[in-house]
Amino acid sequence: MKTFLDLAARRRSIRKYLDRPVEPEKLDRCLEAARLAPSACNSQPCRYVAVTDPELKRKFCEAAFSGLYSATRFAAAAPVIVAVVADKGNLTVRVGNLVRGTSFYLVDTGISCAHFALAAQDEGLGTCIIGWFDAKKAGKILGVPFGKRVELLISLGYPAENPTPRPRKTFAEACSRNRY
Numbered sequence: 001m002k003t004f005l006d007l008a009a010r011r012r013s014i015r016k017y018l019d020r021p022v023e024p025e026k027l028d029r030c031l032e033a034a035r036l037a038p039s040a041c042n043s044q045p046c047r048y049v050a051v052t053d054p055e056l057k058r059k060f061c062e063a064a065f066s067g068l069y070s071a072t073r074f075a076a077a078a079p080v081i082v083a084v085v086a087d088k089g090n091l092t093v094r095v096g097n098l099v100r101g102t103s104f105y106l107v108d109t110g111i112s113c114a115h116f117a118l119a120a121q122d123e124g125l126g127t128c129i130i131g132w133f134d135a136k137k138a139g140k141i142l143g144v145p146f147g148k149r150v151e152l153l154i155s156l157g158y159p160a161e162n163p164t165p166r167p168r169k170t171f172a173e174a175c176s177r178n179r180y
């Protein structure tokens with residue numbers, strides 16, 4: 001039986017992709033998983049823009065992964081790139097951010113990306129969450145309005161690699177009960 005823990009344990013960041021399109025219904029289920037993610041005050045700060053048109057994707061990648069950001073150009077080989085656009089949330093969230101010193105909208109963004117990545121894993125697809133890209137150029141190409149920003153990208157496609165697991169802290173290093 002496939003458990004959630006198996007799914008989480010099998011997921012890897014995928015940086016090489018097959019030249020095979022992603023079925024639209026599979027992409028939609030991944031987007032749906034992201035849409036259903038929890039968020040601070042239920043503010044749902046993200047919009048997910050799936051770049052699937054090959055010509056637009058080419059231009060997008062050229063802009064987003066240029067110069068300083070060329071290390072993440074591998075994502076151009078993915079048939080889909082999802083731009084995760086966030087705004088800083090409503091007044092309640094912004095006040096909460098200030099008081100707590102935590103950018104809750106960024107926490108929300110990360111949670112929804114994890115939902116997306118795990119849903120993709122469940123569909124037999126590979127993802128890489130990408131933070132290293134030119135957010136200004138990326139936003140311009142997609143017509144992202146003033147006040148919102150592309151915070152993360154997710155490349156999506158059928159994996160052409162099976163990377164060995166990256167090391168993780170041991171359970172004892174990462175977790176404890178009742179005391180730090």
Ligand SMILES: Cc1cc2nc3c(=O)[nH]c(=O)nc-3n(C[C@H](O)[C@H](O)[C@H](O)COP(=O)(O)O)c2cc1C
Nearest residue numbers: 011012013014072110128129130131132133152166
């Ligand atoms: C918020 C975030 C940003 C990331 N940005 C990048 C990136 O810019 N380039 C990249 O190659 N991988 C990026 N990654 C993938 C991490 O490097 C990867 O998750 C980590 O090394 C653990 O490997 P695994 O995902 O295969 O378990 C990012 C992951 C997260 C969660």
